[in-house]
Amino acid sequence: MNRPELEGTAHLLDELDKKLMVVLRDGRTLIGYLRSVDQFANLVLHRTIERIHVGKEYGDIPRGVFIVRGENVVLLGEIDAQKEANLPLTQVSVDDILDAQRREQESKQDQQRLLTKALKERGLNLMPDLTHDDMF
Amino acid sequence: MLPLSLLRTAQNHPMLVELKNGETYNGHLVSCDNWMNINLREVICTSRDGDKFWRMPECYIRGSTIKYLRIPDEVIDMVKEETAVKNRGRDTKGIKSQRGRPATRGNFGGRGGKSGNIGGRNLNQKIKAK
Numbered sequence: 001m002n003r004p005e006l007e008g009t010a011h012l013l014d015e016l017d018k019k020l021m022v023v024l025r026d027g028r029t030l031i032g033y034l035r036s037v038d039q040f041a042n043l044v045l046h047r048t049i050e051r052i053h054v055g056k057e058y059g060d061i062p063r064g065v066f067i068v069r070g071e072n073v074v075l076l077g078e079i080d081a082q083k084e085a086n087l088p089l090t091q092v093s094v095d096d097i098l099d100a101q102r103r104e105q106e107s108k109q110d111q112q113r114l115l116t117k118a119l120k121e122r123g124l125n126l127m128p129d130l131t132h133d134d135m136f
Numbered sequence: 137m138l139p140l141s142l143l144r145t146a147q148n149h150p151m152l153v154e155l156k157n158g159e160t161y162n163g164h165l166v167s168c169d170n171w172m173n174i175n176l177r178e179v180i181c182t183s184r185d186g187d188k189f190w191r192m193p194e195c196y197i198r199g200s201t202i203k204y205l206r207i208p209d210e211v212i213d214m215v216k217e218e219t220a221v222k223n224r225g226r227d228t229k230g231i232k233s234q235r236g237r238p239a240t241r242g243n244f245g246g247r248g249g250k251s252g253n254i255g256g257r258n259l260n261q262k263i264k265a266k
Binding site: 024025026035036037038042043044046063064065066067068069072 | 137138139140142143156158172199202203204205206207208209211212
């Protein structure tokens with residue numbers, strides 16, 4: 001650490017120009033090189049890809065340069081190039097992963113509908129998806 | 137180069153802004169401020185599910201509602217060039233100050249007058265010597 005006054009505090013300056021995985025509050029995963037941060041943890045990501053995981057498969061979509069508003073970040077961590085080379089996952093094409101993602105979402109929705117129906121029959125009114133729109 | 141300075145550099149460039157509610161706005165950046173509030177022109181707004189579209193000549197977006205902005209690759213290249221030029225300027229200044237009056241660093245760009253500065257410096261040196 002090059003700043004003794006910051007010893008022990010979490011900060012991002014050490015991560016500059018490293019390849020990072022960033023998870024956003026909406027669940028999306030971005031992987032890119034961190035070029036800049038500020039006091040709000042706003043990030044600049046360069047050569048970014050969006051990685052979509054479904055089960056043991058994943059697909060990468062090239063996205064370019066991101067300015068991410070800090071409050072939307074859940075976590076970020078450095079990507080180990082060696083470990084990345086032998087992931088226990090298989091890469092598939094963008095179309096395939098988008099297809100798989102859609103199918104996964106549909107099955108989740110079906111499940112949710114069944115659950116809501118079952119609960120309703122037992123006198124419980126579950127309000128689905130009300131939590132989702134106010135992500136402020 | 138701070139994220140918001142990069143955004144300022146991206147003025148007049150096309151960009152994609154995604155809001156926290158999932159809506160996306162495609163347009164050219166007109167202006168922005170320190171709160172990330174932005175003005176776009178020639179905007180296409182897309183609903184969260186990507187099934188509805190609206191065109192509008194201009195729009196204003198409050199910074200706090202933004203999730204992220206995607207900007208063209210060339211903007212970062214522009215920044216790299218700019219900072220390289222600036223650093224070159226700074227280097228030459230440094231050489232000059234080393235020759236003429238040493239250690240003008242920390243003098244906030246020469247404010248406060250030379251003599252006062254030199255006096256202050258000498259004082260500091262005395263303290264250090266003790």
